[in-house]
Amino acid sequence: MTRLNLEQKFEALTPALLFKWLVWILAFATGVVGVVFAFYFMEFNGGFSSQNADWGTFGDFIGGTLNPLLSFLGLIALLLTIVLQSKELESTRKELERSALAQEKSESALTEQSKTQIKQQFEGTFFSLLDQHNKALEKISASTGRWTNGRSDIDIVREAVFERPASDLAGAKNALEEKNGLCGHYFRVLYQTLKFISTNVPDSHIGVSFNESTIKDCGLVKNEKMYSNILRSFLSYDITQLLAINCYCTSPQDTYWNFKLLIERYAFLEHMPFTIDSKSNKLLLSTEQFYDQAAFGQSQFKRVPGAA
CATH class of the missing domain: 1.10.287 (Helix Hairpins)
Known part of the structure; x- marks a missing residue:
């Protein structure tokens, strides 16, 4: 005591x-x-x-x-x-x-606030690009007038690519590029939106070093796949099939090479059917040899024997 x-x-x-x-x-x-x-x-x-x-x-x-x-x-x-x-x-x-x-x-608290601001800035630009993407998609999906018999730009391009099929993907790509005036703007908007996601998503490891090495080797960061999935959800089967043809290229020097890598990075062909009118299409089937398996993700589409 x-x-x-x-x-x-x-x-x-x-x-x-x-x-x-x-x-x-x-x-x-x-x-x-x-x-x-x-x-x-x-x-x-x-x-x-x-x-x-x-x-x-x-x-x-x-x-x-x-x-x-x-x-x-x-x-x-x-x-x-x-x-x-x-x-x-x-x-x-x-x-x-x-x-x-x-x-x-x-x-x-300041770090969290900074992260929140960065995320808000990213999402503001992302959803603005998404709006532009949807407007471009809506434009090529709508009927273009009487002279097209009520067909949309997508219908016209698909007819040129698939109804008069080329012998290989290179020929199909040439047929699609002949209709570049109808759908080229849409694919450019899609590419820029995917590029923005990969380089500007919070904590991105790609950043300004946007090249083959970084696209292929840098792992996905938190929410990156979520944003790409949001964008992918607006693509119809028809657009996805045309996208597979559009991104065909054979050399890293090709202007479409990084576009192809982004398609693989975000599994943009995961929901692409390999059939047209319930029949397997040899052009679509041949994309399996051109794209890395990652492009098809966990695709559940069954390949029907016999090409159209």
Whole structure:
């Protein structure tokens, strides 16, 4: 109990209380000195001596009597000062810890706020591009007038590519490019939207280094596939089949090469049927040899034997 009370007193020590104790110690020390001198002069009251030996005896008496006591009082005062300084250092340490913790929380909040702003900026541009994409898709999907017998641009392009089929993908690509004026704008919008996702999605590792190596080797970051899936969900079967033909190319120097890599990165042919009018199409089947398997994702379409 005594120890606990002493610890509690030390814990309650303040600069004002320390000053008060030091004053009491000084007063007590002064009183002791006065008492010692009084006793000495009361006992030896023969006046001041002119002998060195007498003064030596006086010094020994005063020093032997007061030094231990004053040293003890000085030690107590020093210990009290050390206790107060320790308390202040501990308070300072705790305050610094609280400040550091508050700063960490503030930095964490700023980081999260920055990430939120980056995501909002990305999504603002993404959904703007998505709107442009949907408008372009709607335009080529709508009927173009009487002279086309109610057909859309997609219908006209598909007729050129699939109803008069070429012998291989290169020939089909040439047939599609002959109709570039009808659907070329749409595919360019689609490519730019996919490129924007890959280079600007938060935490993207591709960034400005948009090339074959980064597209193929950089893993997908959080939500990247989600945004590409949102875009992919607007593509009909007809558009997906034309896309497979549109991105055919044979060399990394070809302007469509990165487009092809993005198709593979985001599995844009996952929902592409390999049939036309319920019959397998040899051009679509041949895309399996051209595209990496990643382009088809987890495709569940069954390949029907026999090409149209």
